[in-house]
Amino acid sequence: MKKRTSIMLALGLTVGSVLPITAAANTIPYNVTVTKDASQFGKDAKVTWKKGQTVPSFVHGKLSTKAYKDQASIKQFLKENKQLYQLDTDKDLTLLDVQTDELGSKHYNFIQSVQGIPVDGAKFKVHTDKNGIITAINGDVFPAASSYFKGNLKAQLSKEQALTKAWESIHLSKTDTLTNAEAGPTGSKFEDTVEKAELVVYKKANDFYLAYKINLQFIQPYGANWVVYVDAVNGNVLDSYNAVADGATTGSGYGVLGDYKTLNTYYSNGTYYLYDVTKPMSGVIETRTAQSRSVLPGNYSVDADNKFNAVSQGADVDANYYAGKVYDYYKNTFNRNSFDNNGATIRSTVHYSRNYNNAFWNGSQMVYGDGDGVTFIPLSGALDVVAHELTHAVTERTAGLDYVDQSGALNESISDTFGVFLDKGDYLVGEDVYTPNKSGDALRSLSNPPLYGQPDNMNNYVYTTSDNGGVHTNSGIPNKAAYLTMSSLGMSVAEKIYYRALTVYLNPQSNFSDARASLLAAAADLYGTGSTQYNAVASAWNQVGVQ
Known part of the structure; x- marks a missing residue:
């Protein structure tokens, strides 16, 4: 969208029954991430080893010829191949759920535990196609945890x-x-x-x-x-x-940029509320105002005649309207019912604090500042900003990417990427609300990350302790890979691949190499290994130096 200038502006594998598999002899060094072919996993299997770990984080390919169609057979498969992951399937892995997707694939989601206590971030997934053939195994498990503790684990603190x-x-x-x-x-x-x-x-x-x-x-x-x-x-x-997911981001009435919008409102006791109850099988979409205070959730955004036309109501209008647009996108494109896929209420607070140049998802709701009129105008005035923040909520309820280091940069990049998927027309982020008096400016660019101070290749990765390990800086690398994927395959194909990777394969501690493996696995599921789409994803990540 073109900015208007206005002051108002991540196993054992079998062929036949069981393939002989050997575990890695040594831990991969922390400064190396390796993706390689490994004949012991079967022909054409791809294996990703994460830095500092003794077990692979992602294995993808035709990993069996025998069908595995239920929990018992999957556990038997893991027992037969115990030497690779060095885990006792019965004691160390707890099945959380089994999901079947629109392709007929099944996803067995486990978590590693010690004496019944979950290991933080140790999600482990086994994926089969519609015929029960194992096609991928990924996640982060830590075999040393099982033997680390002597005696019973018992908390001394309440x-x-x-x-x-x-x-x-x-x-x-x-x-x-x-x-x-x-x-x-x-x-x-x-x-x-x-x-x-x-x-x-x-x-x-x-x-x-x-x-x-x-x-x-x-x-x-x-x-x-x-x-x-x-x-x-x-x-x-x-x-x-x-872990507040913040960043420059973004109601009937006029929005921040003066554009007219039709709104779904709610009438009660003589007052109209920005309170949308029209979404099927969903909670409400509501907007509140902090009235320039640092409070949450604030008062409801209301109007006496159902015409939210005042300039001061523009941020309220856009927050509610764009939240509805993001809901509709996820529902119509992926059949996802709100950010939790269970109809959760989508709640926004606008007019937060004074001259506040930011917006964020705090784990419960979205919050938008009005900006200072120089760096930002009200941040809810941009669709890609609202999409960015709500996608943080989707990520929290799916991959759960930890908001630190590479997983945190992936978290930010996923939000930027889906912001572009929604706000089609350019590869910029926040351009509608950023620097209102400077034409053509934006907060970030997927096509040219260095234009706004971000690296676009691993050769320029920024090692820092600030900003949770540079989550807003290093996101430029996966952002560039996303741009290359979109420009090669088009938006509709790219968004399918990215959504499947986010909701099926990515895990809390996924790094950039895991993201590459996850996107390749998603492309293989949707279009086939070696397809044009698969090769385009591989090429995109090659170009940013991620293997």
Whole structure:
């Protein structure tokens, strides 16, 4: 979309019954990621080894000639090939679910556990085609975890004590983050600060810890979705990061750019609400206003005559309208019902704080600032921004990409990529709301990442501890691969490949090599190994230096 200038502006494998398979003799060095052919996996199988791990993170190809059509046979397959992943199938792997997709493929989703406690990020997937032939196995498992602990695992801290430690580590209390919630048109209320605590086995460097994984989500005094790992034995904070997915991003009335829009509203007690209840089998799409305060969720965006025409209502209009457009895109293109695929309410708050040059998904809802009029105008005024933020929610509920380092950069890139899929016409991000007085400017470019300070090849990867390991910088590399894929295959083909990779293959700790393997697996599922589409994906990632 052309910007208008206005101040208003990631196994064993069998052929026949079982192939002889040997595990890797040594750990792959941390500074090397290897993708290679390996004859022991069968002809044409592709194997990706992740840095520092003793087991492959992704194996793809025709991995069996025998059909495996249920949980019992899949587990038997893994037992027969135990030496590669070095796991006890009965003790170490817990089946979470089995999903069948539109191609008839089945996806067996496991998590590694130790004494019944999940290993954080250790998702493990076995994929079969419609005939039961195993076509891919991927994920991150850590064999050393099973023998690391002596005796029974038992937490010495309660969840309440671990939560206290987590709050102390970010120098806030829950009370500091509470704001007043307002009843909506249906009389509902919800709390704006969320605490979650789960007991996990956490891997840090080469050690494993029994830990509580804490999530602290709040908006006051700043937008946050803290992930804090607290040692469940001694209370030490092992790691923490703020996983708020932020970035320059983006209602009947006029939007931020003065364009007229038809809105789905809700009438109650003489007042019209930006509260869309028309989506089938879904929750509502609602918009609230923080009224230039740092509060969540704020008051409902309302109007007396159902005409949201005031200039001050433009951000409200766009937030609600574009959220509906993003919902419709995911539903009509992929049959996905809201970000959780279960009809979750989509909630936005606009007019957050004063002169706030940002927007973010905080784990519960979207939040948009109005900008300062120089760097940004109201950020909800761009479809690709709204799509970016809502795609963070889709990623959270599917691949669950950790918001640090390469997985975090992938998280950002996926959001940028789907923003472009929705806002077709260019490969820019945020151009409608960024630097209103500077024509042709944007926040990021998929076609030319260096134009806005991002690398477009692994030779220029930025190693940094800031910005959660450079998630907003290094996203330029997968962004360029996405551009090359789109320009070669077209949007409709590319979006199918990317959605399947996101929802079927990617995992919390996937790196760039895992992303390449996931996209190739998705292309093979949809169009066949060695197809034009498959080769285009491979070429795109080759060009950005990712193997």
